[in-house]
Amino acid sequence: MSLLREASSRLWSIRSSEQVALAKRAAQITAELQQGVTRPYKNVIDCSWGDPHREGLNPLTFVRQVVAACLYPSLLTSEVLPVDVQLRAKGLLGECGGGSVGSYTSTAGIPKIVQSVSEFISQRDGAVPSSPENIFITLGSQRSLMMVLKIFVKNEGTIQTGVLSPVPSYPYFNMALSMQGGVMVPYHLCEEQGWKLKVDELSRALHAARGHCNPMALYVINPGNPTGQVQSRKSIEDVIRFAAEEKLFLLADEVYQDSVHDPKCEFVSYKKVLFEMGPPFSSSVELASFNSISKGYFGECGLRGGYVEFVNLDPTVMGHVYTLFSMDNCAAVLGQIILDIMAHPPQPGDPSYPTFSEEVRAIQDTLASNVQRVQTVLGSLPGISCQPIKGGIFAFPQLHIPPCAIQQAKEAGMEPDVFYASRLLEETGLCVGAGSEHGQSEGTHHIRLCIATPTENMEEVLNRLSTFHLSFRSHFS
Amino acid sequence: MSLLREASSRLWSIRSSEQVALAKRAAQITAELQQGVTRPYKNVIDCSWGDPHREGLNPLTFVRQVVAACLYPSLLTSEVLPVDVQLRAKGLLGECGGGSVGSYTSTAGIPKIVQSVSEFISQRDGAVPSSPENIFITLGSQRSLMMVLKIFVKNEGTIQTGVLSPVPSYPYFNMALSMQGGVMVPYHLCEEQGWKLKVDELSRALHAARGHCNPMALYVINPGNPTGQVQSRKSIEDVIRFAAEEKLFLLADEVYQDSVHDPKCEFVSYKKVLFEMGPPFSSSVELASFNSISKGYFGECGLRGGYVEFVNLDPTVMGHVYTLFSMDNCAAVLGQIILDIMAHPPQPGDPSYPTFSEEVRAIQDTLASNVQRVQTVLGSLPGISCQPIKGGIFAFPQLHIPPCAIQQAKEAGMEPDVFYASRLLEETGLCVGAGSEHGQSEGTHHIRLCIATPTENMEEVLNRLSTFHLSFRSHFS
Ligand SMILES: Cc1ncc(COP(=O)(O)O)c(C=O)c1O
Ligand SMILES: Cc1ncc(COP(=O)(O)O)c(C=O)c1O
Numbered sequence: 001m002s003l004l005r006e007a008s009s010r011l012w013s014i015r016s017s018e019q020v021a022l023a024k025r026a027a028q029i030t031a032e033l034q035q036g037v038t039r040p041y042k043n044v045i046d047c048s049w050g051d052p053h054r055e056g057l058n059p060l061t062f063v064r065q066v067v068a069a070c071l072y073p074s075l076l077t078s079e080v081l082p083v084d085v086q087l088r089a090k091g092l093l094g095e096c097g098g099g100s101v102g103s104y105t106s107t108a109g110i111p112k113i114v115q116s117v118s119e120f121i122s123q124r125d126g127a128v129p130s131s132p133e134n135i136f137i138t139l140g141s142q143r144s145l146m147m148v149l150k151i152f153v154k155n156e157g158t159i160q161t162g163v164l165s166p167v168p169s170y171p172y173f174n175m176a177l178s179m180q181g182g183v184m185v186p187y188h189l190c191e192e193q194g195w196k197l198k199v200d201e202l203s204r205a206l207h208a209a210r211g212h213c214n215p216m217a218l219y220v221i222n223p224g225n226p227t228g229q230v231q232s233r234k235s236i237e238d239v240i241r242f243a244a245e246e247k248l249f250l251l252a253d254e255v256y257q258d259s260v261h262d263p264k265c266e267f268v269s270y271k272k273v274l275f276e277m278g279p280p281f282s283s284s285v286e287l288a289s290f291n292s293i294s295k296g297y298f299g300e301c302g303l304r305g306g307y308v309e310f311v312n313l314d315p316t317v318m319g320h321v322y323t324l325f326s327m328d329n330c331a332a333v334l335g336q337i338i339l340d341i342m343a344h345p346p347q348p349g350d351p352s353y354p355t356f357s358e359e360v361r362a363i364q365d366t367l368a369s370n371v372q373r374v375q376t377v378l379g380s381l382p383g384i385s386c387q388p389i390k391g392g393i394f395a396f397p398q399l400h401i402p403p404c405a406i407q408q409a410k411e412a413g414m415e416p417d418v419f420y421a422s423r424l425l426e427e428t429g430l431c432v433g434a435g436s437e438h439g440q441s442e443g444t445h446h447i448r449l450c451i452a453t454p455t456e457n458m459e460e461v462l463n464r465l466s467t468f469h470l471s472f473r474s475h476f477s
Numbered sequence: 478m479s480l481l482r483e484a485s486s487r488l489w490s491i492r493s494s495e496q497v498a499l500a501k502r503a504a505q506i507t508a509e510l511q512q513g514v515t516r517p518y519k520n521v522i523d524c525s526w527g528d529p530h531r532e533g534l535n536p537l538t539f540v541r542q543v544v545a546a547c548l549y550p551s552l553l554t555s556e557v558l559p560v561d562v563q564l565r566a567k568g569l570l571g572e573c574g575g576g577s578v579g580s581y582t583s584t585a586g587i588p589k590i591v592q593s594v595s596e597f598i599s600q601r602d603g604a605v606p607s608s609p610e611n612i613f614i615t616l617g618s619q620r621s622l623m624m625v626l627k628i629f630v631k632n633e634g635t636i637q638t639g640v641l642s643p644v645p646s647y648p649y650f651n652m653a654l655s656m657q658g659g660v661m662v663p664y665h666l667c668e669e670q671g672w673k674l675k676v677d678e679l680s681r682a683l684h685a686a687r688g689h690c691n692p693m694a695l696y697v698i699n700p701g702n703p704t705g706q707v708q709s710r711k712s713i714e715d716v717i718r719f720a721a722e723e724k725l726f727l728l729a730d731e732v733y734q735d736s737v738h739d740p741k742c743e744f745v746s747y748k749k750v751l752f753e754m755g756p757p758f759s760s761s762v763e764l765a766s767f768n769s770i771s772k773g774y775f776g777e778c779g780l781r782g783g784y785v786e787f788v789n790l791d792p793t794v795m796g797h798v799y800t801l802f803s804m805d806n807c808a809a810v811l812g813q814i815i816l817d818i819m820a821h822p823p824q825p826g827d828p829s830y831p832t833f834s835e836e837v838r839a840i841q842d843t844l845a846s847n848v849q850r851v852q853t854v855l856g857s858l859p860g861i862s863c864q865p866i867k868g869g870i871f872a873f874p875q876l877h878i879p880p881c882a883i884q885q886a887k888e889a890g891m892e893p894d895v896f897y898a899s900r901l902l903e904e905t906g907l908c909v910g911a912g913s914e915h916g917q918s919e920g921t922h923h924i925r926l927c928i929a930t931p932t933e934n935m936e937e938v939l940n941r942l943s944t945f946h947l948s949f950r951s952h953f954s
Contacts, residue, residue: 051581054574064549072545078557097531102777104528139616139781142806150656176804179627300579302810304616304781327653329619332809333779 018418019437023048025422026431033429041429047450047461048433050225050393052299055453057366060359062352063298063341066092067334070101082351092337101333107326109137109307110333113340117307120343125272134310136321137331137339141255141292141306146176148288148308150324151317152216152249153182162213163251164205166197168396168438168446170225170253185209188441191398194387195227199238206246217249218242223256223267223391226438226448230265230391236273244285252289255306258296259452261371262390271311287311293338295393297363299452305335363452367393370451370458377462383473393452396435399445405476417445423472428464495895496914500525502899503908510906518906524927524938525910527702527870529776532930534843537775537836539829540818543569544780544811547578559828569814578810584803586614586784587810590817594784597820602749611787613798614808614816618732618769618783623653625765625785627801628794629693629726630659639690640728641682643674645873645915645923647702647730662686665918668875671864672704676715683723694726695719700733700744700868703915703925707742707868713750721762729766732783735773736929738848739867748788764788770815772870774840776929782812840929844870847928847935854939860950870929873912876922882953894922900949905941 023046030044046054053059062085069075069089076086095112097103108114114132121130138144153161161182165174166189174184187205189195197220209215220239222231231239243250252270260267271289275282292306310321346353371389378386378397386397401409401416409419415436424447425431435446449461500523507521523531530536539562546552546566553563572589574580585591591609598607615621630638638659642651643666651661664682666672674697686692697716699708708716720727729747737744748766752759769783787798823830848866855863855874863874878886878893886896892913901924902908912923926938 049574049581051574052579053577054580056575059577059579068545068549068552071548072541075545075552075557080552080555080557096779097526097528098533100530100536100779102529102536102779103531104526104771104778139620139809140806142804143616146804172804172806175800179801179804294581301581302573302577302579302807304806304809323652324656327619327623327649327656329617329649329781330779332616332781332812334811335809 018415019048019434022418022421022425022431022434026425029425029429039429040427041464044425044429044431045457045461045464046431047453048431048448050295050450050452051301052295052363052393052450052452053301055450056457057299057363057452057454058359059300060298060356062346062356063300063338065352066341067303067337070096070334070337084346084350084352088341092340096333101337103333105330105333105336107322107328107330108132108135109331109336109339113137113336113343114307116340116343121269121271121309125269125275128272128275130271130309133318134313135307136310136325137305137307137336138325139306139328139331139335140294140301140304141253141290141308142172142176143304143328144288144290144306144308145173145251145253146180147321147324147328148251149177149180149182151321153177153180160213162209162215164202164209164215164218164248166219166221166224166227166439168226168435168440169219170221171437171439173219173253174439183213185213185215186439189224189227189229191387191441191444194390195224195229195396197229197231197235197239199242202239202242206248215246215248217251219251219253220270221253221256222270223259225253225256225392226394226396226433226446228387228389228392228394228396230260230262230267232265233268233273236268236270237277240270240274240277240281240285244281250285250287252287254289255292255295256392257291258298259367259393260391261368262388265390267391271309274311284312286313293335293342297360298338298342300335300338303335303338304332305338307339366455367452369455370453371395373455373458373462374449374451377466381466381469384469389451393450395449395451396438396446397449399435399447401445402473402476405472408476415445417447420445420472421447424465424468427471428468430461430464430468432465495892496525496911499895499898499902499908499911503902506902506906516906517904518941521902521906521908522934522938522941523908524930525908525925527772527927527929528778529772529840529870529927529929530778532927533934534776534840534929534931535836536777537833539823539833540775540777540815542829543818544814547573547811547814561823561827561829565818569817573810578814580810582807582810582813584799584805584807585609585612586808586813586816590614590813590820593817593820598746598748598786602746602752605749605752607748607786611790611795612784613787613802614782614784614813615802616783616805616808616812617771617778617781618730618767618785619649619653620781620805621765621767621783621785622650622728622730623657624798624801624805625728626654626657626659628798630654630657637690639686639692641679641686641692641695641725643696643698643701643704643916645703645912645917646696647698648914648916650696650730651916660690662690662692663916666701666704666706668864668918668921671867672701672706674706674708674712674716676719679716679719683725692723692725694728696728696730697747698730698733699747700736702733702869703871703873703910703923705864705866705869705871705873707737707739707744709742710745710750713745713747714754717747717751717754717758717762721758727762727764729764731766732769732772733869734768735775736844736870737868738845739865742867744868748786751788761789763790770812770819774837775815775819777812777815780812780815781809782815784816843932844929846932847930848872850932850935850939851926851928854943858943858946861946866928870927872926872928873915873923874926876912876924878922879950879953882949885953892922894924897922897949898924901942901945904948905945907938907941907945909942 433448771778910925
């Protein structure tokens, strides 16, 4: 009998085991194909992650050059690297303990980089002030979210801390919340209205939860994952007013801020709107805003880096926040360096500017054209409907699964969307995310595809999906 | 009135505010010196961290070359890098999603690297089996420790989970434990016997704690931080027997396994001893063993990487562990790559072998000679005594502080060792750690110095310390 068995049983396996099973099966098929097993396709395409480099997008040259030079400063004396790369790397190394990226940094990050990030935020938000003391550089936004939850999710007492969280959502947030001992208070985004966040739904969710738990915070993802909506300024104002009235701490997950595809939309940060609303909002609503090097055209998921900015937190609480973050020792230095580049990218006139801006534009164009193609192709398929993808890196189409397929899924003990996804994988080698991982309204079924991938790959994904979808429908009707 | 103020007040500032004040003062003095303020010294030397590169040791060339090549694969086509670097980098990139270190990896790390680590462990331990499924690569050992605490520290119920933890200790472990809602059960290492870990003291501590809390685990650091002892096989056996009898989960922090300076000592892992003890021990005692890229001759603290290996955990618990670790998304890929190099360093015959082995030997020689010098110099000073430094990267001498200095410290509201350290800083520009941060037996006072630094710097540290110490003593007696 294990000593730990009982102690750890409260950690239920929150990751959908069906999604894990899909990923394992994808790996198995890949191995079989490599061993020469023949199937109607020659490779597995996995678009179930939100991982741009995995999907084939390239890292930015300037980013990789600076980081490589910081790691291996002998490169600075050779002719291999442009002058602005060398200057940047030298400057950054000067900020590292002992001139090495191998040294620990201060808790909140290298002070000079925290300062850069603060300037970046202020510039992004049209001169809304930002103070370095409110910014913490972390090991990625997932880590920032976990840390911030620790600030207010209580484990003592009988009533659990609640956090309003969207359906569909980024599932790791809800997992982190549960692990922390809190409870998710689901509010539904309105699919028919392009996954709009509606305040009356927030209000419904909040009132339904009161009494069962103590709702203390509201989590929003803008631009949305997996839903691709981009909130308007007006919508953000409404949410802020609601948070103020209901005294909710706002957690604004803005990791997709770089990725707005619809020219009629723009990303506006919660912080900017909050400040522009003026008092009492600007001086009272507590806000944490998250950003990451993993998303947008950087796509550096594997290097781990992000930051969180706090607004309107009591100085005593900020003291606790400091202690909390100091627990990680510090964020990975190379992730910090990439944040410096995100904050201060090459400027016109710099030797690296032409390549940098060309690479960024190419990625943005690819995403925009993928969005078009996905909407055109899915729009032409019967039994599938996809809301406009205005931002982010995913499509999240709704599937209208025929009743006898639903029946068969039930008999197999599977969610209908997992059933669909697993047949899609078996028959075409295409691995997608199942909507049930992200949460969806009762009786609806979705899949999630990553659109941050080269055009050719996107075409292949759409081909496989279309062919399968039509045959699935004819099989089950 | 802040919404969060009350909620977060349970997070007391656990970091010794006095140590933080020292670090801040050191930064201030550095800034003043740069602005031209004159003082009896021209720079601040900070040896309060355990951060080899910050203290001036160099990174290993092979490590930095491989990582730089993985980041910026254009380097692979140039002549800049040795062939074995190129081969290693290519092989590793082949294991990354999309061939980029910017992709997320599996929860436990890149499978091939987890496999490498497993082979390394097994080889280190004289063929004791190691299974990749029991190994998780993490964002550093600090993170591993925090994760492992989550497995068994409970927040529910009225009785807190206790963990036996050494005095003196690595303070971040105790902080993480408190944050998690657990309580430290202190056991004292025996200073007079070279900081020996004595089972009768473990037993005393455990029995004193029972009733107040529920002691579930025993944390050991071997080689010791800050104490520099290296446990013998016999001592480890005794500890394992004790853990078995008392049904304690063993947390073996072995991050200094590379750093044994006394030729009469050797590092033996808890796992090796456990297996060699045979059943029932080898099949029942639950163990987590920790290692890191931050320590030893790698010293890559800033890149964040480590691993934990579990032994004898129930499969159900391992399932929970998996879920828990999946919360971080994944460890930083470059940290993972350095673990691969730690597991499989260049071999004789490889082009990089001569440089690699030369660099490693140079660091080992530097540490060994620093140990000699520290012991000689401190040994010759009145009112200071230092136990033999057999391993690790610190000296932790005891100070015999004159009564009137103790009195004056009290009047200033300071711990006597902080008083000593802050005068040391003001008068000589040398910043050391205060023993009170690490814990020490009532009435004793210590300081901690990092010895992972070039010889010249070590000499300068010892000079400043000696001069100050003598003048401090004559001033206060
Ligand atoms: C909405 C959202 N938030 C946070 C994250 C975490 O990103 P990271 O931890 O890589 O910064 C993700 C990753 O997919 C995400 O989609
Ligand atoms: C005993 C001990 N354990 C763990 C750590 C954490 O190391 P890291 O998180 O850098 O791997 C340290 C760092 O100083 C340490 O001294």
